[in-house]
Amino acid sequence: MTCAGRPVPGRWGIGIVASVxxxxxxxxxxxxxxxxxxxxxxxxxxxxxxMLFRADALSRLDEEDLATLERLGLRLMIDLRTVFEREREADRVPAGAEHVVLDVQGNHRTGGDLAAMFSDTERARELLADNGAERFMHEVNRTLVGADDARSAYRELVERAAEGPLPLVFHCSAGKDRTGWGAVILLTLLGVPRQTVVEDYLASNSRLSAATAWMLELIQGRGIDPEEVRPMLEVRTSYLETAFAEVERLHGSFDDYVLSGLRVKPETVEALRERLLEPAA
Structure with a gap:
């Protein structure tokens, strides 16, 4: 799968990239x-x-896919979802794997039960009015950077990747926003170039295209304009730019965000790199 298009650099050098x-x-x-x-x-x-996997929902795995995770030797499954999501659809955990909850949104309003929201047509229309879905997504990305729950959860994600059992997978429901920012943190700490980090982030759009089409059709059937909802179902470079801008606003740089925001110790970053990077040629 690819995300093709002409590069359009933004403030952070973020643009559409050629391949995944x-x-x-x-x-x-x-x-x-x-x-x-x-x-x-x-x-x-x-x-x-x-060693390190990212994912969408792992509650609907069929037996064949559950067996695949067992063959991969998965030892740790990290669930970034809210209590609403976990109670509605519990993860299927492969034999031999530990299951850990790191709720990055906690009780923040961006972590509410969106499925319930869209079952209430009037409530959904209120949220979506005047480009509300896009504003909501920018708020989500600022929250993932600055909220206490998010900082605590992402710190532990880094620590477990550096020191916990491997292989591990971390996931949310769609695997695009909460999981996407977690992947940005880990890939950046491992020294992956920014453009490649963005490429990985944008890959969710093509991978989730079938699910997105199904969701938009379902929403239309409830009398809601699907195009008003689309911003919630996609990742966009502007969302990631908002997250990086929040990093700069709160901490000045990504390094300071890791050190003073997440409170990840330098020795943990070194252990992460030593553990997850192949030896230099």
Whole structure:
């Protein structure tokens, strides 16, 4: 799968990119499940394959896909979802894997039960009025950077990747926003170039295209304009620019965000790199 188009750099050098590195399908019932291994780093190394995975919902895995996770030797499943989502659809955990909840949104209003919201047509129309869906997504991305719940959860995600059992997978429901920012943090700490990080972020759109089309059709059937909802179902470069702008506003730089925002110790970052990067040639 690819995200093709002409590069259009933004404030952070973010633009549409030409291709996606890890574009193979691994799980039929979780299309946004993918290996973060194989990406090259700025110092010429590569992330080890088969150690670090990102994903969408893992509650609807069929038996074949559950068996695939067992063959991968998965030892840790990290669930970034809210209590609403976890109670409605519990993860299917492969044998031998530990399950850990790191709720990045907690009780913040951006972490509400969106499925329930769209079942209430009037409430949905109020939220969506005047380009409300796009405003909501920008708020989500600022929250993922600045909220206490998010900082605590992402710190532990980094620490577990550096020191916990591997292989691991971290996921939310669509695997695009909460999981997307988690992947941005890990890939950046591992030294992956910014443009490649953005490429990985945007890959969710093509991987989730079938689910997005189904959701838009369902929403239209409830009397809601699907185009008003589309911004919630996609990742966009502008969302990521908002997250990076919030990093700069609150901390001045990504390094300071990691150190003073997430409170990740430098030795943890070093352990992460030592563990997940292939030896230099």
């Amino acid at each position: 590195n890890n574009d193979s399908s691994i799980l039929r019932t979780a299309p946004n499940f993918r290996d973060l291994g194989g990406y090259p780093t700025e110092d010429g190394r590569r992330i080890r394959r088969g």
